[in-house]
Amino acid sequence: MARNYGTLRGRRSGSAAWQWITIGFVVGFGCAAVAGLALVIGVASGALGEDAANFLVAGRPTQTPFVITNTPAPATDTPQPTEVLVSPTPSPTVGQVEVLAPTATPTTDPNTIQVEPSSTPTEAVQAIAPLAVAGAGGGAAVQIPAALAPLISPLRSVDGGTYQMGTTPQEVADAVRQCVDEFEGNCQLAYGEDSFPPHNVTIDPFQMEVTEVTYEQFLAFLNSKGPNSHRNGCDGQVCAATRAEDQNSNIIFDSANYRVNPVLNNFPVTGITWYGAKAYCEAIGRRLPTEAEWERAARGPQNFLYPWGNTFDVTLANTSRPRVEASLDGAEAVDSYPSGASAYGLLNLAGNVAEWVYDWYSPTYYTQLSQSATAVINPTGPVAGTERVVRGGSWDAVPFFSRSVHRQSYNPVGETLWIGFRCAADVDNNTALPGADTPLTLPTQSAGTGAEETTANSQPTLPAPPPVATSSGPLPTLAPGG
Helix, strand or coil: CCCCCCCCCCCCCCCCHHHHHHHHHHHHHHHHHHHHHHHHHHHHHHHHCHHHHHHHHHCCCCCCHHHHCCCCCCHHHCCCCCHHHHCCCCCCCHHHHHHHCCCCCCCCCHHHHHCCCCCCCCHHHHHHHHHHHCCCCCCCCCCCCCCCHHHCCCEEEECCEEEEECCCHHHHHHHHHHHHHCCCECCCHHHHHHHCCCEEEEECCEEEECCCCEHHHHHHHHHHHCCCHHHHCECCECCECCCCCCCCCCCEECCCCEECCHHHCCCECCCECHHHHHHHHHHCCCECCCHHHHHHHHHCCCCCCECCECCCCCCCCECCCCCCCHHHCCCCCCCCCHHHCCCCCCCCCCECCEEEEEEECCCCHHHHHHCCCCCEECCCCCCCCCCEEEECCCCCCCHHHHCCCCCEEECCCCCCCCEECCCEEEHHHHCCCCCECCCCCCCCCCCCCCCCCCCCCECCCCCCCCCCCCCCCCCCCCCCCC
16 A cells, blocks of 8 residues: 655645744754754864764764873883893993893992902912912911811921922933833823923922812812802802713712712812812912922922932832722822822822912923022912913823922813812911921831832823923933833
């Protein structure tokens, strides 16, 4: 059925003027209402902003509701990346340190940053050190750790004065001949070239420990310094290698304490760096001996080639002759071989373990001393170098290396199972320390009989030092077959 719109088209029953009047009135009123509403919107837009006006017109939230709720995020909540974060450098400058410093009061003085101590001693500091440790005593008192104090080794006095240090070309040639012919070793003349020419030196009286430092003593020192001290606790350097760093080490570190198999307590500690040896001696108010002091203590007032005399005796020292079964080879207790003591009552200055001394090593140092126009008094070695002097030979070397005049060297931050050490002291400030000049019964000293035992061949443990020219001329040439 069609919809009927005829209500407007129906027949009129009277005049239509009143209808047009009504329509005009409605239209006029509507236009006025629209104009008024537009005026209101304009005012609102000016007062509240475009978004608010849109909200009033559309009756819905705007696209930026945070303006309406009046909770804008503060600008500081979104930090802008700084130049340091965009382009970091491996070596920050002072300005960058200030930006990145996490402390509440960052340092701004560049001098404060620059004076931070380095973990590696500089050559300048090391060169000055001999003045402090090799003087006439009177150094500041030290607090010896309670656990270490009763373990300190006794000291023996060594007289000072002038003596001839070093060896002659003929002595080196004789030692090589004995090494090759009697001990079937592989010694060469070049191994002894850094030990001559002989020269006179004068030293002050001093004291030396009777025995090499033991595992028990050194581990008491490490434990007094605390866990992980072996890593950088000796002048900022490594003190020793534990089994974690070297599977052959005898030192066990369990993250809290240092220990060793109790069987080894009285054996010479090895795997110790030069810095570890130096730090231990200083912890008990002592120091490492100088090379000149060590040789004096080993040779005695008669200037022997070995602590007991001028002829090697296989029964008086622990060297690789006679060669024993490999599984039994190694260092022995520090009080072994009492018959091989030096004239001052010091044990194992030949063999067992070689020993760190204070001096830097130079193959031409003796030549320099021999050419000095003035008396050489209390020499402390070159002012700098790359290796430190090692003395005494060891269980791992033929007797040639155990001569009291022989010189070896090693990296001061290196550790090995054939190097240990013992301490020395100035007479002035150590006479009251525990064990000073405790009486010791020694066997009658002799020049030795020179036992002749031929065993298997052994290679020397260190490479030969470079040949050096000296004022005494070259070493003699050995005849074929010795």
